[in-house]
Amino acid sequence: MLEVKNLTVCYDTAMLLNEVSLKVNRGELVGLVGPNGAGKTTLMRAISGLVLWERQMKRGTRAGNITLTGEVYFQGQRIDGLPPHRIARMGLVLCPERRRPFSELSVEENLKAGAYRVRGRRAYRDTLELVYQMFPVLQKRARQVSATLSGGEQQMLALGRALMTRPVLLCIDEPSTGLSPLIKGELFAKIGEINRSGITMLLVEQDVRQTLAMAGRSYILSHSKIVAQGKKDELMADETIRQSYLGL
């Protein structure tokens, strides 16, 4: 469904992604783990079109000196070079790092904003129902301004908002950052549930143990390169990978 071929991204003279290739098949939950600064978030931003958008916004400054080479295919269509909103409308949706709710909007308005491209009142109602079923706390807080939610609730909101777009492939960037172990467990359970409901997923995480356990396959990204990929057992079998990248 998603295929990334030799993706290279440079910001000015720093290379953040170096010939990265990966593949996500329909229905899979693919994990992407790696140390800080490996380029995980950059990869997500590149796939969702935000890197090129950033270049467009910052043209004329040094920060706008961004180069992106390689190819990204989604459902057979080439999407590198498309603006982020077009990619989102095709069904590839990124739930961004640090949650990023529309902070002064209420929870319900946030969800409505997620349903921006969903046409028709019926479709909207149904999706909203679904999201509320999955995250009952959002219904309880529907009228509350989203900045006043707790971190866990904000993450639920970000997931709910992403689900409102009716994604085909959902990329989630570091959902568990800053959450208590209890909430974290709940969150991972929800993520598994979303995946079983038929939405393909690419999950970027710091929590290696959880991710490897949940994901069918995982990639390890380090120093802007994919250093290993495979099922949990395959990755764990390799002593060097286990010790130097997974720390397990």
Next chain:
Amino acid sequence: MLANILVTTLVNGAAYAMLAVGFSLIFGVGRIINLAHTAYYMLAGYSIFTLVRVAGLAYVPAMALSILLVTVVAVLCYKLLIDPMREHETTVLIITIALALVFQELMLKYFGGHFRSVPGVAEGSLSILGVQVTRQQAITCAVLAVILAAVWLLLHRTRFGLAVRATAQDMEAANLMGMDVSRIATLTAAVSAALSAAAGALVAPLNILEPHMWLNPLTIILAIIVLGGMGSIKGSIYGAAIIALSESLVIFLIPQGSFLKGAFSLLIMIIVLLIRPEGLFGVALEGER
């Protein structure tokens, strides 16, 4: 006296509110401090003047045409000059000042520095609850109120409005939700300019036209925005009411000191800011973009 103060406050307040709402719209969505905002207001005035006095159009079609014309000019300016500079916040500041100066000088060149006036739609006056109001004032005030209500509905009850508010909060997240942020920003620039032009066109018959007429309202609406809290429509309206009231108080209570009206309103603004640094209706959030 009291009636006069009230009427002036209402008319000026509504016009200021409209200018301030437009200003804070484009500020919210694009993070653009558009100092040429009130220049559109001036342009609309002159455009009406030309259409009515020179081309001989009636007031209402002239008004519609002026708003359209000014909006087109503003969108062109936005697309060609402001949008490409957006990352350079201070450069946008200068470009918009320079734009306002360009418009001012163009008007000065073609219409000269004299005061001009525009005929209104209605003559005479009527009394509302025992207060004498000229018809023109009443009509202007009513139309301004209707437009303000329409803007509120646009922002809070439509898909476009939701997109505008979402974009103002977090552009990247809005992008990820499938919103075309650059189109939304352009449309917002158009709405903002149209509001400014409409305010200009509506108050043109009540005011005199002159090429420097953009500078005073500019400082006033900046004060209103700060007073009301940035990006808050409700705040803009309350802020406009406060500033307009303080202005009319100065004008009517100390007629020989009416040059103080600007200074007095700004003083009020500073006092409010000392008490509430985020403005009356602003939300103090640690924002990240």
Next chain:
Amino acid sequence: MIRVWLLRLYRDFKGDILALPGRTLACLAVLALFIAPLFIRDTYILRIITLTAVYAVFAASWDLLSGYVGQLNLGHALFFGVAAYTSAMLNLHLGLPPVLTIPLGALAAVMAGLVVGIPCLRLKGQYLSLATLAFPIILKGLVYLFKEYTGGELGISGISRLAGSRLVECYIALALGAVLCFLIWKITDSNLGLIFHAIREDEITARASGINTTAYKLLAFCLSGLFAGIAGGFFAHYMRLAGPFTLDVLLSFQAIIWTIFGGITTIYGSVAGVIILFPLMEILRAFPEIRMLLFAAVIVIVLRFMPEGVVPWFLDRVEKECPRCKERNAFTRTRCRVCRVSLSEREVRARTTTRA
């Protein structure tokens, strides 16, 4: 002894100034400004040169506060006006000589800096800029209100001159301008400048690192007020007039226009902005009808294509930054003058690829 010293001076000159086209040009420009008055007898041109020097200080002081500390001040004319009026009044009513009135005026501007700075400490970002806009307008209202002291619309005139001849005044202005601008540049280059920079980038982080941001922000307001005040007092004595236009919104905007045109957060950019734009404005007097129009159009068009200002744009063309030691190099060099690393972009790319 003297020979060693001279030799070192020569070496510094060659290594630090001649090595970079930007610095060489700046030196030449300053030198030209200092030599030119000797050959010019026309008082009008002398006046332009003098005012250029005064405004250069004014613009640089804006850059110090707004560019470096990030406190975007839209009412910078306040400092200029306060100092101009204070100097004028002290001179006229108390008969103090300019040597005293200018520093005292600057002191008044420092006070104004405190008056503006203290309420503005609570404000952030755009709120701050919009609030600062208000102060000169309020003061202007007061100036009109107390006509008998301030002269109202006409201002205070008939104050004493700085020196006997226009030429001497011009040289005082040039010397003062050069010294003050250099001083401001040195401040931004010092530890203090680093702290200012930190506050602009992230105030909360700066505070968390133990910087008393409140004190430093106030200090920035005062310093900026001091320099702008010196310019203002000088201006009053030179023009022999302190009028309400020294508090004008458009004068505040001028400082912003000059600085951003030249390049914000550089100091030398704001000076260059004044040196280019102020005389340009005078040349445009040849077309009085469309003078402002041409001026505004020039700014719009230039900034449209050089959004970071003229000087950074120019420096980017004639100098390049070493990718390793971040030292600036002339565009003609292929290797960094300090660390000898290759400056060619292709080679840099190739190296990063292999390393990763």
